[in-house]
Amino acid sequence: MSKIVMWFRKDLRLDDNTAFSHLLKQSKETDEVMCIFQLNPSQFIKKSYNHDAFFLSVQTFYKELRKRQIPLHFLYGDPEENFTALKETFDDWDAVYFNKDERGFGRVRDQKLADFFEQHQIQIHAYQDSHLHGVEEITKPTGESYKVFTPYYKQWQLRSKRPYKKQQVIERIFPEIGHPLFDEGKKQFNEIIKQIKLPFDYECGETVAEDYLKKFITNGLHEYQSKRDYPLADQTSKLSRFLRTGELSIRKVWHAIQAEPESTGRQTFISELCWRDFYNMIYFNHPKQKDQEIKEQYRELQWHYDEQLFEKWREGKTGYPIVDAGMRQLNQTGWMHNRLRMIVASFLTKDLMIDWRMGERYFQEKLIDYDSASNIGGWQWAASTGTDAVPYFRIFNPTTQGEKFDPTGAFIRMYLPELNDLPNEYIHCPSKMSKKVQESLGFYLGDHYPKPMVDHQKIRPEILAFFKNS
């Protein structure tokens, strides 16, 4: 008999969990399996509440496991110290199973721990589980990695995807293992949960994730192409947060979509899943991208760091309604529609010329679907410093974006009730209202809603010069 650790991370499900199903297949009935969740305090972002929603997903997973008589043991502290202490107690521990983190913080941690496991003769069973294709699977015929999305996507489409394997009934006994480390881990976990205060409801768990998938396929998939850009339509899948926590298997999503008839909506949705893999691969190949521009020629740009302007952007008080509605959606719900993410990121990096890293970190704190690869990818795309082939003169006009994607202003009114009574002709540009109109409405710009913090039309040449002179 030996002891085996199943280390759960961003894979909070039993269904189609690659590492867990391999463990069940490869181990003996008599082996003792310890299921573990490791809490590393250096990863917590203390000032944010939205981001911590992740731990509510962990809590739900813990309860789901309990119902199946599978205890989840918590560890709290530095991972290497935790595992050292564990090995000192359980010298019959000889294998660890987990799903790999292929980039970012998790990748560095895994590399460090790989040495530790090897030193202690603990066999590592690590699997690619979180993406349809891992970071090294799709390469050019020369073996080089892709830098641009379109050729990557062409290759990606040609490659077959792994099957989805529904979790069968588990006929195994998972013992509850007593240890002061686990007691401390559970105590700390309870503390974390107690401190979470979300300004919105947060439903989570495998069953909820599956419901979202089913609802999207029935109501949104085939119209995805025509409706996905309109925040009011709210027709995107909202699956990002379940993919982030691993409450939903990406292979389950893929095969459910494959079972549907062909449509433009279905095809566009598939390309979005590819963006997720693409950015994951890019992060793997550019490990410094959280702090450093991918395009070398933009590493010396003189970004601005004006705290007051940044605060107005954060709070949704820029004077540009579509930007402000997006930011308030983020602050109030922990999620923001993709079109709005592009608009607000463009506004921060181009109109305000504020360092994209500040925006990236703010999103990290606030997004419940925060995924480092997609977020950094999205921010570097908006700042024109990333892999995108379109040059820096793509600058979103916040007024025309609003007119195009929220034509009646109904979405803006949802998040900016102070603009509720504005006639449609002014909803995207309240600063166009003359004094007389303001008086007739009893609405005064500067009092009831901020004046635009910059004049987009006038600032455009400055932005172009900012990039050109770099």
Ligand code: FAD
């Ligand atoms: P849907 O439109 O239903 O798309 C389906 C799935 O495809 C998403 O759940 C997501 O997994 C994937 N996807 C869609 N668009 C993208 C994209 N552009 N890049 C990578 N994957 C994509 N996505 C995150 O998951 N986490 C982030 O932290 C994140 N930050 C972003 C920051 C910026 C500045 C921008 C422009 C985009 C960011 N995105 C991020 C991508 C995208 O906005 C979200 O994935 C999407 O809005 C999530 O909603 P949904 O699940 O309804 O998406």
